[in-house]
Amino acid sequence: MDVSVPKPVPLGIAPHAPTRYPPAMKLLPFDTLPAYKPRRLLPAAMDLGDWSQIRPLFDQLEQRAARCASAADLESWLLDWSELSAALDEESSKRYIAMTCHTDDAGAEKAYLHFVEHIEPQLKPRQFELAKIYIAHRLRPQLASPRFHVFDRDTKNQLDLFRPESVPLETEEAKLSQQYQKLSGSLTVRFRGEEKTLVQMGRYLEEPDRVLRQEAWELVANRRLQEADKFEEIFDQMLELRWQIATQAGFENYRDYAFRRLGRFDYLPADCEQFHDAVEREILPVVRELQAERRRQLKLDTLRPWDLAVDPLNRPPLKPFANVDDMVSRTQQIFNRLDGELSAGFQRMQDLKLLDLANRKGKAPGGYQSTLAEARLPFIFMNAVGLQRDVETILHEAGHAFHALATRGEDLYAYRSAPIEFCEVASMSMELLGNEFIEAFYNPADANRARRTHLEGIAGIFPWIATVDAFQHWIYTHPGHTRLERSDTWVKLMERFGGEVDWGGCEAARASLWHRQLHIFIHPFYYIEYGIAQLGALQVWAHSKRDKARALKDYKKALELGGSRPLPELFEAAGCRFEFDGATIQPLVGLLREELAKL
Numbered sequence: 233m234d235v236s237v238p239k240p241v242p243l244g245i246a247p248h249a250p251t252r253y254p255p256a257m258k259l260l261p262f263d264t265l266p267a268y269k270p271r272r273l274l275p276a277a278m279d280l281g282d283w284s285q286i287r288p289l290f291d292q293l294e295q296r297a298a299r300c301a302s303a304a305d306l307e308s309w310l311l312d313w314s315e316l317s318a319a320l321d322e323e324s325s326k327r328y329i330a331m332t333c334h335t336d337d338a339g340a341e342k343a344y345l346h347f348v349e350h351i352e353p354q355l356k357p358r359q360f361e362l363a364k365i366y367i368a369h370r371l372r373p374q375l376a377s378p379r380f381h382v383f384d385r386d387t388k389n390q391l392d393l394f395r396p397e398s399v400p401l402e403t404e405e406a407k408l409s410q411q412y413q414k415l416s417g418s419l420t421v422r423f424r425g426e427e428k429t430l431v432q433m434g435r436y437l438e439e440p441d442r443v444l445r446q447e448a449w450e451l452v453a454n455r456r457l458q459e460a461d462k463f464e465e466i467f468d469q470m471l472e473l474r475w476q477i478a479t480q481a482g483f484e485n486y487r488d489y490a491f492r493r494l495g496r497f498d499y500l501p502a503d504c505e506q507f508h509d510a511v512e513r514e515i516l517p518v519v520r521e522l523q524a525e526r527r528r529q530l531k532l533d534t535l536r537p538w539d540l541a542v543d544p545l546n547r548p549p550l551k552p553f554a555n556v557d558d559m560v561s562r563t564q565q566i567f568n569r570l571d572g573e574l575s576a577g578f579q580r581m582q583d584l585k586l587l588d589l590a591n592r593k594g595k596a597p598g599g600y601q602s603t604l605a606e607a608r609l610p611f612i613f614m615n616a617v618g619l620q621r622d623v624e625t626i627l628h629e630a631g632h633a634f635h636a637l638a639t640r641g642e643d644l645y646a647y648r649s650a651p652i653e654f655c656e657v658a659s660m661s662m663e664l665l666g667n668e669f670i671e672a673f674y675n676p677a678d679a680n681r682a683r684r685t686h687l688e689g690i691a692g693i694f695p696w697i698a699t700v701d702a703f704q705h706w707i708y709t710h711p712g713h714t715r716l717e718r719s720d721t722w723v724k725l726m727e728r729f730g731g732e733v734d735w736g737g738c739e740a741a742r743a744s745l746w747h748r749q750l751h752i753f754i755h756p757f758y759y760i761e762y763g764i765a766q767l768g769a770l771q772v773w774a775h776s777k778r779d780k781a782r783a784l785k786d787y788k789k790a791l792e793l794g795g796s797r798p799l800p801e802l803f804e805a806a807g808c809r810f811e812f813d814g815a816t817i818q819p820l821v822g823l824l825r826e827e828l829a830k831l
């Protein structure tokens with residue numbers, strides 16, 4: 233996962249001036265960062281958590297736009313706007329990092345919330361105003377093309393979709409999202425005398441004892457079923473709001489609105505349907521074979537929902553490293569073998585202390601990569617505990633970090649990040665490329681076991697992505713559907729994409745399994761991106777099997793483009809096709825099979 237949320241601190245943070253950190257800033261894992269460039273618009277020392285200091289900069293930009301006399305003036309104005317946006321983004325990121333690294337520090341939380349509650353709401357209308365001024369600017373057509381094509385397209389899209397009357401609806405929608413998260417997060421079960429969250433219950437599905445697994449799985453499923461009506465109720469209200477938002481923006485249905493809202497200019501609903509068909513035809517047979525093999529290894533007649541996460545040979549978990557320093561130095565070894573430039577990038581992150589990787593008390597859960605947008609440097613946060621999953625996470629997040637490092641030379645802030653469909657190509661490719669050298673962590677047998685788990689995970693995720701995506705296409709093109717029709721549709725999709733799993737006796741749990749998928753509630757339509765990106769990553773990997781040096785060169789070149797080109801061009805630069813059809817997927821499935829057969 234990667235999140236780029238900026239967060240701030242109460243301070244006078246000026247990367248190029250002598251800095252006096254406010255107390256919360258001392259909580260950052262890193263020291264003062266080297267400035268990428270001297271500031272032009274912003275004072276060297278200013279408090280980016282103080283709106284009275286920020287406001288005059290927006291005023292200045294608004295006034296100056298009218299005085300631009302040439303395309304060069306307008307371009308320079310854009311770069312100043314970029315500087316301001318990047319500094320604010322970095323401020324927010326720093327506050328977020330300080331808070332997630334120290335959840336037990338009240339000052340850090342306060343500093344972050346101050347930015348979210350008092351700065352961001354003020355920023356939004358001012359950023360929107362600058363976007364309007366820019367799009368309407370008489371000199372804009374004189375700016376170099378295709379340099380500004382993507383920026384103009386995205387900025388205009390944002391303006392086109394905005395409806396003031398939808399703002400209160402979006403606030404309602406955000407509240408419902410919060411309700412969903414609160415409900416999901418509040419659920420606990422009593423298991424063997426102890427109260428456990430549903431997340432904590434996940435690990436029992438990896439236990440060799442099948443009776444225990446079944447008990448754990450059923451407890452969780454039944455706990456969720458008790459709340460099924462509440463989940464449905466929240467979702468029905470969300471549907472109603474989304475329908476109104478789409479209609480107010482002039483769309484026939486929410487699907488078409490969401491495609492625009494997500495900036496999907498390069499693929500259509502029909503392409504997603506083609507993806508679903510291709511997954512069914514090309515990938516599902518492999519998934520079925522893997523499931524059958526798992527069933528045989530576990531010596532079972534049928535595979536039940538609680539048999540999917542356990543090691544099929546009942547081996548204890550892999551132990552890739554002893555502590556986080558050990559993990560970092562072994563990861564560094566992988567990059568040393570992979571590529572000199574990437575290796576130097578990861579070393580630099582260590583030198584600048586841009587990594588906070590160990591699990592410890594007082595740290596938020598999960599992992600993310602965040603970019604310090606003004607210093608143009610990446611930061612990685614995770615909670616390593618010594619599992620193979622941690623190795624996958626560090627490789628994944630390092631891929632995002634390499635992306636951030638690759639775009640440092642780009643002065644337009646918006647172009648320093650790519651669309652998510654390509655961001656995840658950067659990270660997922662790094663998992664595959666890094667795994668080629670995973671002997672840095674393991675003896676040869678364990679290395680192959682780790683690779684196998686990874687590749688099985690890749691094969692298995694495609695049908696789930698197709699299920700979740702197809703479900704949402706149906707939901708948002710069938711207004712007025714009933715809850716029963718909705719769950720029937722879901723069950724049919726589970727039958728289409730679920731493979732060999734026997735759900736006998738668990739039909740009710742299966743019919744509402746989608747309640748677990750946060751994206752369906754909170755980030756509608758945002759999911760197929762992972763499938764698109766995984767296809768890209770598999771192509772990068774296939775490419776590297778043929779010509780490693782060339783594949784890495786293309787990969788790095790594509791990363792360097794950031795978000796400056798449309799998606800198909802980013803894929804093409806990485807040596808990939810931006811297609812989701814059978815012709816693209818077939819050879820990748822062939823490679824997966826071939827590699828799995830070796831492991």
Ligand SMILES: [Zn+2]
Pocket residue numbers: 233234628632655656659
């Ligand atoms: Zn990611």
